[in-house]
Amino acid sequence: MASLWGWRPNGAHPLLSVILCTLRCSGAMAFFFTHLSLLAPAVAGQLSPTNIFAPDSTPARSIFRLSIFDLEVEGAIFIVVFSLLAYAVIKFRRGKRDDSEPPQVYGSNQMELAWTVLPVLIVVVLFLATAEVIHRVQDARRPPGAIDVTVVAHQFWWEYRYQQFGFTTANELHVPISDSHGSTPTFLALLSADVDHSFWVPRLAGKTDLIPNHPNSTWIDPQETGLFLGQCSQYCGTQHAKMLQRVYVDSRADFDSWVRNQQKPAVSDPAVAAGAALFIAKACFACHTVRGTIARGVAGPDLTHLMTRHTIGSGAVQITPQNLRRWIRDPGTFKPGSLMPAQDLTDTELEQLGQYLQTLR
Ligand code: HEC
Numbered sequence: 056m057a058s059l060w061g062w063r064p065n066g067a068h069p070l071l072s073v074i075l076c077t078l079r080c081s082g083a084m085a086f087f088f089t090h091l092s093l094l095a096p097a098v099a100g101q102l103s104p105t106n107i108f109a110p111d112s113t114p115a116r117s118i119f120r121l122s123i124f125d126l127e128v129e130g131a132i133f134i135v136v137f138s139l140l141a142y143a144v145i146k147f148r149r150g151k152r153d154d155s156e157p158p159q160v161y162g163s164n165q166m167e168l169a170w171t172v173l174p175v176l177i178v179v180v181l182f183l184a185t186a187e188v189i190h191r192v193q194d195a196r197r198p199p200g201a202i203d204v205t206v207v208a209h210q211f212w213w214e215y216r217y218q219q220f221g222f223t224t225a226n227e228l229h230v231p232i233s234d235s236h237g238s239t240p241t242f243l244a245l246l247s248a249d250v251d252h253s254f255w256v257p258r259l260a261g262k263t264d265l266i267p268n269h270p271n272s273t274w275i276d277p278q279e280t281g282l283f284l285g286q287c288s289q290y291c292g293t294q295h296a297k298m299l300q301r302v303y304v305d306s307r308a309d310f311d312s313w314v315r316n317q318q319k320p321a322v323s324d325p326a327v328a329a330g331a332a333l334f335i336a337k338a339c340f341a342c343h344t345v346r347g348t349i350a351r352g353v354a355g356p357d358l359t360h361l362m363t364r365h366t367i368g369s370g371a372v373q374i375t376p377q378n379l380r381r382w383i384r385d386p387g388t389f390k391p392g393s394l395m396p397a398q399d400l401t402d403t404e405l406e407q408l409g410q411y412l413q414t415l416r
């Protein structure tokens with residue numbers, strides 16, 4: 056080696072000083088990233104509700120830690136390679152009157168071994184770290200208090216079946232908060248009614264596809280109450296971009312009272328009888344369920360407790376009386392390509408339908 060480098064300042068081998076400097080730099084990088092990973096959740100959570108750097112549930116946190124670990128390993132490799140490169144470029148640049156050919160090195164077993172064995176070792180480490188996270192997420196123990204929800208993806212909305220509690224809802228998922236022991240996780244069985252979709256709420260769990268005839272699953276155990284946003288992350292058709300996800304993490308008491316309300320059949324208010332009749336007459340009932348009435352359609356979202364939601368059309372717009380009317384007249388106003396047909400309704404009919412829907416709390 057000495058002849059290859061041919062230079063020994065102050066007795067220390069130049070390769071040694073490069074390695075020492077590299078180790079120091081990687082140490083600093085590792086310090087930076089580990090501290091970034093501690094700081095990130097606090098700061099980043101405020102910045103964006105879909106921030107992958109602000110995990111709030113065990114699966115998302117495992118993935119986040121793994122990605123930081125990968126980044127550290129790759130950062131260290133970058134520093135080693137870049138330092139050696141910079142060293143070689145500066146040290147061995149062509150001198151003014153230097154026409155001699157540099158020493159040529161062929162078939163160095165040492166070097167061949169080093170650049171074969173080291174990368175293999177690195178890949179094995181990354182592989183094992185990844186396999187461990189996959190195992191931890193997929194084979195997680197299921198505590199007795201776990202909540203089960205079957206998620207059925209449709210072009211372009213989400214159906215949530217709470218079989219345990221005997222009701223179905225749509226587009227806005229409610230789950231109870233888990234304490235730091237993750238005692239009440241929610242296990243999600245993932246199905247699709249039509250094409251491939253993907254469940255992705257970045258702060259809660261990694262992406263998992265919903266594939267027709269191929270049940271998948273994932274789980275979440277959020278440790279903070281609030282609203283977590285997500286997005287179908289598999290291109291599933293025209294309105295893929297407005298197939299948003301809203302996960303409400305409630306305190307246990309709020310979750311229980313939400314469940315109790317969802318379990319009730321729809322209120323039947325005589326004041327809006329005209330609208331209720333139109334709901335049947337205008338074929339809305341063929342696609343929508345309103346529990347407690349003859350409306351049992353399943354092609355569209357369950358509307359039994361529509362007004363407990365905050366949005367229409369899977370997060371497309373806020374639910375307001377005006378938006379409801381505009382949606383019923385023509386869903387394409389907010390969501391072109393939505394699979395609910397526009398209806399030919401008079402202003403009075405629209406008003407009556409709107410009034411009726413607003414009683415569905
Ligand atoms: C051919 C089936 C079909 C018919 C008929 C139909 N809808 Fe829909 N409806 C859908 C589908 C599908 C969606 C979901 C659209 C989306 O978000 O992409 C939907 C969504 C809705 C929503 C928003 C629900 C939510 O949580 O986002 C409301 C409200 C609604 N429909 C009301 C009505 C009313 C009122 C009628 C009758 C005038 C009607 N629908 C007729 C299929 C239908």
Ligand SMILES: [Cu+2]
Pocket residue numbers: 208209210211251252253287288289290291295298
């Ligand atoms: Cu989708």
